[in-house]
Amino acid sequence: MKAIVFERNGGPEVLQYKDVPVPTPGPNDVLIQVKASACNFNDIWARRGLPGMQIILPHISGSDAAGIVVETGSEVRNVKVGDEVIVHCGISCRQCDYCTRGEEFFCRDFKIWGFQTGPLDGAHGEYCKVPAANILPKPKNLSFEEAATMPLVLVTVWRMLVTRAQIRAGDFVLIWGAAGGLGVMAIQVARLYNANVIAVASSDDKLELCHQLGANYVLNRKKQDVFAEVRKITAGKRADIVFEHTGADTWPISMQCLKWGGTIVTCGATSGFDAQMDIRLLWNKQQNYLGSHLGNKGELVDAMRFVESGQIRPVVGEILPLKQMTRAHDLIENGKIAGKIAIVPNSA
Ligand SMILES: [Zn+2]
Structure with missing residues (x-):
């Protein structure tokens, strides 16, 4: 089968479109013909290499897939050949x-499938194998492209806002990178809870998308002073929840924008890991700084009910053929895409 493989870490030039063997499912695995996958920032991290994390080489990235089951292991009972499915990318023992x-x-x-698994074990090929426990039915109202862009960002956002930050009606929620893959889901989940969304993005086009998704307020971080605007919008009280995933560049402003007793929840740091913090704020303002990482399969199932009802919809900004993965990396790495990128193999 064709797949996107890299044999060493580096820039986009290390990505090769080449032939590799079709994966062989174990007794508890299923083999999926990939109709569409997605590109996530995880794929950029894996390609670049991360200090302290082993990326197994040669590597096929891709933590999201939608497709058709073509083979099942001898012990698999929950899916059958021909089922249209998506993948929850959190791989674990399921017994501890x-x-x-x-x-x-x-x-x-x-492990996050396609990020920490390997060798040659991710969604960016014509076929992939995953544990049957990680399979979910594809929502019938979504195309394969839409479905493929949904699971990783949706479960991450659901855990951040619902489980960790315990979002409530009326909360003011400041969302950085609001037109990105996580951001478009964060806007919709926050609106589902009748929160007041303050969406921050870097261009007027992106802000228009945020507005269409239901954001109550939109801020262009290149033209506006985010802190001053948040104070104005909240009548000086500041945000109840700050949705963080950008890190070093935005963290000091996130702290400024947070109200007394408020919650910053973060799942990443695409602009850098080192951010300063004045810990007086922690006790004096009794603020909450929460980490969050992916989510469990049950949280994804909870969130998907609202996809099936049409209240949350995946936002596919671009559909690219598998062989153009380099372009997908460029669009994501340089913040040039609104919503998500779906990747389609030739054989899909
Ligand atoms: Zn376990």
Whole structure:
């Protein structure tokens, strides 16, 4: 099969479109013909290499897939050949005390499929294999392209806002990178909870998308002073929740924008890991600084009910053929895309 493979870490030039063997499913796995996958920032991190994390080489990235089951292992009971499916990308043992408590991300065996798995084990090929436990039915009202762009960002956002930050009606929620893959889901989840969304993005086109998705207020970070605007919008009270994933560039402003007793929740740091913090704010203003990482399969199922009802919809900004993965990396790495990129193999 054709796949996007890299054999060393580096820039987009390390990505090769080449022939590799079709994966062989184990007894508890299923083999999926990939109709569409997605490109996430994880794919950029894997390609660049991350200090302290082993990326297994040669590597096929891709943590989101939608497709058709073409083979099942001998022990698989929950899906059958011909089923249209999507993948939850959190891989864990499903047996330890963390896993059985729904905290699969604390499992000693936890890996994000397509990011930490390998060699040659991700969605960016014509076929992929995944544990049957990670399979979910594709929502019938979505195309394969839409479905493929949904799971990773939706489960991440759901855990951040619903489980961790415990969003409530009326909350003012400041969302950085609001037109990006995480941001478009964050706007919709926050609106689902009748929160007041303050969406921040870097261009007027992106702000228009945020507006269409239901953002109550939109801020262009290149033209406006985000802190001053947040104070104005909230009558000086500032945001109840700040949705962070950008890190070093935005963290000091996120802290400024947070109200007393408010919550910053973060799942990443695409602009850098080192951010200063005045810990007086922690006790004096009794603020909450929460980390969040992906989510469990149950959280994805909870969130998908609202996709099936049409209240949350995936935003596909571009559909690219598999062989143009370099372009997908460029669009994501340089913030040139609104919504998500769906990747389609030739054979799809
Ligand atoms: Zn476990």
